[in-house]
Amino acid sequence: xxxxxxxxxxxxxxxVLVALLVPFFxxxxxxxxxxxxxxxxxEMYSGGPKVRTIQTANYSIDIHRPVFxxxxxxxxxxxxxxxxxxxxxxxxxxxxxDVDGDGQSDIRVSFDVPKDAKTPLRVNVxxxxxxxxxxxxxxxxxxxxxIVRVDDAIVVRVPLACP
Amino acid sequence: MTxxxxxxxxxxxxxxxxxxCMASCGPVLVPSLLAERAGLRRNAGFLSAFLAAxxxxxxxxxxxxxxxxxxxxxxxxxxxxxxxxxxVLLAGAxxxxxxxATHACAQSxxxxxxxxxxxxxxxxxxxxxxxxxxxxxxxxPPFVAAGVRAAGLGSVAAAxxxxxxxxxxxxxxxxxxxGMGCVARNEAVTTVARMAMVLIAIYYAYLGLAMLMGxxxxxx
Amino acid sequence: xxxxxxxxxxxxxxxxxIGRSLLLTLPIAFxxxxxxxxxxxxxxxxxxxxxxxxxxxxxxxxxxMMRTGNTYRWxxxxxxxxxxxxxxxxxxxxMVMRGTMGLxxxxxxxxxxxxxxxxxxxxxxxxxxxxSLVFPGSILPSGGMSGAGMAGMAGLWLAxxxxxxxxxxxxxxxxxxxxxxxxxxxxxxxxxxxxxxWRYGPWAVLLAMVLLSLALFEPAYCMWLCPFKAVSEYVAxxxxxxxxxxxxxxxxxxxxxxALPLLTKKRTQCAFFCPFGAFQSIFNKTxxxxxxxxxxxxxxxxxxxxxxxxxxxxxxxxxxxxTLMSCMKCGACVDACPKQAVVWHxxxxxxxxxxxxxRLLFLYAAWAMAVMFGGSIIAEGLATILHVFV
Numbered sequence: 001x002x003x004x005x006x007x008x009x010x011x012x013x014x015x016v017l018v019a020l021l022v023p024f025f026x027x028x029x030x031x032x033x034x035x036x037x038x039x040x041x042x043e044m045y046s047g048g049p050k051v052r053t054i055q056t057a058n059y060s061i062d063i064h065r066p067v068f069x070x071x072x073x074x075x076x077x078x079x080x081x082x083x084x085x086x087x088x089x090x091x092x093x094x095x096x097x098d099v100d101g102d103g104q105s106d107i108r109v110s111f112d113v114p115k116d117a118k119t120p121l122r123v124n125v126x127x128x129x130x131x132x133x134x135x136x137x138x139x140x141x142x143x144x145x146x147i148v149r150v151d152d153a154i155v156v157r158v159p160l161a162c163p
Numbered sequence: 164m165t166x167x168x169x170x171x172x173x174x175x176x177x178x179x180x181x182x183x184c185m186a187s188c189g190p191v192l193v194p195s196l197l198a199e200r201a202g203l204r205r206n207a208g209f210l211s212a213f214l215a216a217x218x219x220x221x222x223x224x225x226x227x228x229x230x231x232x233x234x235x236x237x238x239x240x241x242x243x244x245x246x247x248x249x250x251v252l253l254a255g256a257x258x259x260x261x262x263x264a265t266h267a268c269a270q271s272x273x274x275x276x277x278x279x280x281x282x283x284x285x286x287x288x289x290x291x292x293x294x295x296x297x298x299x300x301x302x303x304p305p306f307v308a309a310g311v312r313a314a315g316l317g318s319v320a321a322a323x324x325x326x327x328x329x330x331x332x333x334x335x336x337x338x339x340x341x342g343m344g345c346v347a348r349n350e351a352v353t354t355v356a357r358m359a360m361v362l363i364a365i366y367y368a369y370l371g372l373a374m375l376m377g378x379x380x381x382x383x
Numbered sequence: 384x385x386x387x388x389x390x391x392x393x394x395x396x397x398x399x400x401i402g403r404s405l406l407l408t409l410p411i412a413f414x415x416x417x418x419x420x421x422x423x424x425x426x427x428x429x430x431x432x433x434x435x436x437x438x439x440x441x442x443x444x445x446x447x448m449m450r451t452g453n454t455y456r457w458x459x460x461x462x463x464x465x466x467x468x469x470x471x472x473x474x475x476x477x478m479v480m481r482g483t484m485g486l487x488x489x490x491x492x493x494x495x496x497x498x499x500x501x502x503x504x505x506x507x508x509x510x511x512x513x514x515s516l517v518f519p520g521s522i523l524p525s526g527g528m529s530g531a532g533m534a535g536m537a538g539l540w541l542a543x544x545x546x547x548x549x550x551x552x553x554x555x556x557x558x559x560x561x562x563x564x565x566x567x568x569x570x571x572x573x574x575x576x577x578x579x580x581w582r583y584g585p586w587a588v589l590l591a592m593v594l595l596s597l598a599l600f601e602p603a604y605c606m607w608l609c610p611f612k613a614v615s616e617y618v619a620x621x622x623x624x625x626x627x628x629x630x631x632x633x634x635x636x637x638x639x640x641x642a643l644p645l646l647t648k649k650r651t652q653c654a655f656f657c658p659f660g661a662f663q664s665i666f667n668k669t670x671x672x673x674x675x676x677x678x679x680x681x682x683x684x685x686x687x688x689x690x691x692x693x694x695x696x697x698x699x700x701x702x703x704x705x706t707l708m709s710c711m712k713c714g715a716c717v718d719a720c721p722k723q724a725v726v727w728h729x730x731x732x733x734x735x736x737x738x739x740x741x742r743l744l745f746l747y748a749a750w751a752m753a754v755m756f757g758g759s760i761i762a763e764g765l766a767t768i769l770h771v772f773v
């Protein structure tokens with residue numbers, strides 16, 4: 001048999017063996033390989049990493065790193081804030097938040113916390129300086145300005161003012 | 164004198180913005196390059212015409228906006244109207260180019276001219292120039308960043324020089340596109356390119372119409 | 384130049400004996416039992432019964448492939464079952480977990496969007512530039528509908544693609560069976576003249592979607608053009624644009640997956656639109672298996688060209704003795720050829736030297752993947768139905 005044919009049959013045989021190894025070894029190895037590439041879900045979806053936590057008497061406010069759009073993403077830059085746990089929040093929340101940690105309040109966030117988890121949330125944000133945008137009665141229309149309940153936290157995204 | 168530092172800043176900003184410029188120009192540039200005839204020289208010619216017209220678009224927009232003092236503070240409504248019109252024109256140019264590419268190759272694929280978009284029955288404008296110009300005035304985010312910086316300079320000449328160097332910095336990233344001349348051109352490649360242009364044109368038409376209806380896109 | 388002529392159908396390959404067919408089926412029978420017989424995996428009766436039915440189903444289909452020498456007809460049963468039962472299982476799970484097929488923004492922010500393989504080619508360039516994955520899922524499982532996570536699905540995709548190449552589209556894709564089923568319903572095609580340039584459609588969609596995904600930093604195909612949103616899940620519309628997008632999905636599904644296959648007897652979504660199929664075509668170059676035409680036996684009658692569901696055979700390719708790179712290795716052309724001129728082939732070997740050996744090796748690899756991946760989906764869909772009764 002010619003060398004090429006031998007190589008062809010060998011490759012075919014190896015392919016069958018590889019097929020048998022897929023569920024027991026290969027798939028797991030490839031999964032670990034992809035997970036180790038250092039990739040992360042785009043921050044427009046994930047909200048960016050948490051950088052600070054403000055602790056109040058009963059609940060905490062997690063502040064995330066500001067997220068800026070990549071390329072021509074159709075969203076504004078924003079900063080995400082998480083109020084948790086939901087069970088510890090009062091019926092009406094109105095907090096002045098120091099987002100950048102300079103000791104000065106940057107925004108005032110106000111929203112009601114309904115008892116029924118399925119009730120849609122609305123938020124008002126008053127910008128206390130020019131770096132942030134105010135929002136009135138905003139729900140969850142856009143990724144860059146919203147209020148939603150995610151598990152045991154209420155997530156608010158406040159858009160940054162554009163130049 | 165601070166000028167060398169400012170000019171260095173312009174070049175650096177351009178180099179840093181290159182990927183975003185490639186991403187924003189890619190949907191227009193890549194299919195139109197593939198619809199052109201093969202050959203490094205021809206593709207280099209296309210790219211040169213595209214970039215030159217894009218540069219013209221940049222400078223024109225910058226000069227007019229700087230002169231009016233509204234580069235940074237252009238109100239949202241007229242800004243949306245302007246970009247909406249540009250996007251619709253870009254969609255139209257892409258469709259017209261896709262149509263022209265069919266006829267150009269049908270007549271003579273051995274010719275060295277770039278695919279022309281017919282303006283009158285006898286004369287045409289190289290499609291590369293039309294597409295490049297419209298891309299240049301469509302105001303991508305890196306252009307805004309350069310504009311914010313340039314608006315703070317003392318004179319329109321300084322602003323234009325800033326833009327020119329910013330442009331040079333971004334252009335470095337476009338050089339590899341010349342390599343697309345090595346891709347063989349056959350019916351498959353040119354048909355795929357033209358079909359892709361139609362799809363992209365439909366999307367740009369949607370963006371343009373959305374902006375004309377007052378809906379903000381690109382976050383600004 | 385190939386010319387069209389009508390020839391009477393010649394006798395097919397003589398069927399194998401039952402004993403020999405059973406012998407050849409034994410490895411697949413062991414594999415199926417290994418994949419499905421796991422008492423700790425399911426404590427309920429419905430999944431146990433579903434697993435048993437699926438194992439028997441896959442074993443019987445393989446036995447029939449061995450007995451009759453026909454591949455396409457029996458593979459199609461599996462593929463159509465997969466195309467029907469995947470939406471059954473998936474939609475049921477989605478409704479139980481969320482109460483709606485619409486994907487709310489909360490789930491996207493929480494990273495619980497199930498990852499499908501279709502956006503894989505769209506994620507490559509944005510990830511290369513910024514190390515960001517433009518998909519609202521999780522890298523690893525994070526509960527809810529996140530399933531195996533994006534790394535898990537990517538790992539599965541790579542492993543199966545290494546084995547099958549574009550055979551993914553005939554043995555693994557859990558959507559293609561819907562249109563393959565539709566295409567097999569009418570006895571004859573009503574629309575027979577199809578411009579062959581439509582075959583370039585998937586590449587055009589791939590090019591446009593890859594460029595737009597990089598520019599807009601979102602999975603453009605998932606946001607605008609995926610017809611299978613109609614039978615899985617879609618982003619819950621929060622505004623007019625969302626409603627328009629969902630409308631596009633329904634229209635594309637109705638047109639490309641239901642109506643056109645009924646009219647043309649072709650897998651029109653796969654052949655003329657699917658960007659993932661175009662992407663998988665690249666891996667046909669790396670696969671060791673392909674389909675060739677023995678020109679010493681070929682008439683040419685062009686029955687293979689008519690039978691091909693994705694127009695992967697042209698007059699020119701038949702003269703060259705090969706299929707186009709869009710070939711999905713479904714076996715339709717091989718089974719349609721009255722002269723047994725179209726054959727399964729291993730690269731490097733003689734064309735039609737030992738075609739049955741090539742076919743067997745390919746089918747062992749392909750059916751192992753089909754049992755492992757598609758079979759588990761079929762079992763899940765069956766279990767969903769059986770829960771009503773058991």
